[in-house]
Amino acid sequence: MFQALSKTVRAPVARILAPRAVLVETVRGRKSRTDPKAKSKIGRIKYPPPVDPEEMVVLKERFTEYTLIMRALRMQFKEEMLRKRYDEETGSLAEARAKQEAEEHQSLMAWNNQENERLRKIRELRVQQEQEQLDRQLREVALARQQALEELVKEKELEILTLQEDAKTFITLENLDQRIEEALDNPKNYNFAIDKEGRVVKKTVMQ
Amino acid sequence: MPRYELSLILKAMQRPETAAALRRTMETLLQRGAVVRDLENLGERRLPYKMSKHNLRHSRGGYFLVDFYSSPSMVTDLLDHLGRDVDIVRTTVLKKEEQPQSVSYCCSPPSPNSDSISPSQS
Numbered sequence: 261m262f263q264a265l266s267k268t269v270r271a272p273v274a275r276i277l278a279p280r281a282v283l284v285e286t287v288r289g290r291k292s293r294t295d296p297k298a299k300s301k302i303g304r305i306k307y308p309p310p311v312d313p314e315e316m317v318v319l320k321e322r323f324t325e326y327t328l329i330m331r332a333l334r335m336q337f338k339e340e341m342l343r344k345r346y347d348e349e350t351g352s353l354a355e356a357r358a359k360q361e362a363e364e365h366q367s368l369m370a371w372n373n374q375e376n377e378r379l380r381k382i383r384e385l386r387v388q389q390e391q392e393q394l395d396r397q398l399r400e401v402a403l404a405r406q407q408a409l410e411e412l413v414k415e416k417e418l419e420i421l422t423l424q425e426d427a428k429t430f431i432t433l434e435n436l437d438q439r440i441e442e443a444l445d446n447p448k449n450y451n452f453a454i455d456k457e458g459r460v461v462k463k464t465v466m467q
Numbered sequence: 468m469p470r471y472e473l474s475l476i477l478k479a480m481q482r483p484e485t486a487a488a489l490r491r492t493m494e495t496l497l498q499r500g501a502v503v504r505d506l507e508n509l510g511e512r513r514l515p516y517k518m519s520k521h522n523l524r525h526s527r528g529g530y531f532l533v534d535f536y537s538s539p540s541m542v543t544d545l546l547d548h549l550g551r552d553v554d555i556v557r558t559t560v561l562k563k564e565e566q567p568q569s570v571s572y573c574c575s576p577p578s579p580n581s582d583s584i585s586p587s588q589s
Contacts, residue, residue, distance in 0.1 A: 430504050431503040432503075433494075436493050440506065444486060444489075444508055447508045450509070466510055466512060
């Protein structure tokens with residue numbers, strides 16, 4: 261008696277919310293398989309519902325017609341759909357589309373190439389100009405350096421010449437005595453006096 | 468080679484002795500490979516303060532100026548040598564700069580009539 265389970269306990273939550281395949285399920289209810297039939301139900305015979313033959317015939321004809329038409333329609337639509345799909349993939353439409361795409365692709369590639377050419381020309385010009393500028397700068401720098409070097413050499417030469425001139429007045433062993441005598445004879449005096457108006461007086465008294 | 472200036476204070480002596488001392492100094496310089504450019508005499512004057520050197524107290528001395536070219540390593544050696552000379556009271560070696568002195572007026576250029584004022588007696 262208690263072996264048959266009730267529906268509500270059996271199903272988990274998800275299965276209650278899912279759509280039902282069968283509207284009414286056969287459930288054992290209170291009694292199990294081995295329980296005897298109830299006394300009130302011993303002589304019970306189940307009869308199928310009564311059917312009117314003429315009605316049945318008409319209904320059957322109508323149903324066959326109906327189902328025929330429905331199936332035909334369905335199959336036609338299906339065929340149409342399949343044909344369309346086939347056309348799209350491998351039929352004439354597909355070829356036309358492929359051709360159009362190829363044309364578009366070609367035109368776009370041509371445009372791209374043109375753009376590339378144009379930009380290349382501009383770039384070449386720019387690069388050339390930059391190169392020229394660089395060359396010019398390098399040349400200028402080299403020139404400046406060379407000029408600086410030349411100027412330096414000239415300066416040094418001048419220095420050397422002045423020194424050579426001065427060397428004639430230097431003291432050597434020969435004119436040592438003479439120079440000493442000269443120096444002792446001419447005492448130099450570097451002192452001078454100056455006032456706020458800027459008047460200089462060089463003659464001072466020797467201490 | 469750098470250019471040096473040796474300011475020399477010699478003892479107050481007679482002329483031949485001064486000449487001899489100077490000659491000695493010059494020979495030292497030349498011997499060490501210096502090129503002597505010029506020798507100036509600033510006169511025999513009263514020293515600004517009394518200086519003691521070689522156990523002698525000096526109040527008068529002869530000022531001399533020697534500018535020469537030499538190598539830097541020679542200078543310390545020279546000073547050492549001159550320090551031992553009895554007649555030399557004081558030596559100072561200074562470096563001489565090469566650039567020309569630019570004339571710069573501090574307040575205003577000097578007036579054109581720069582008459583000499585009579586020197587004041589000190």
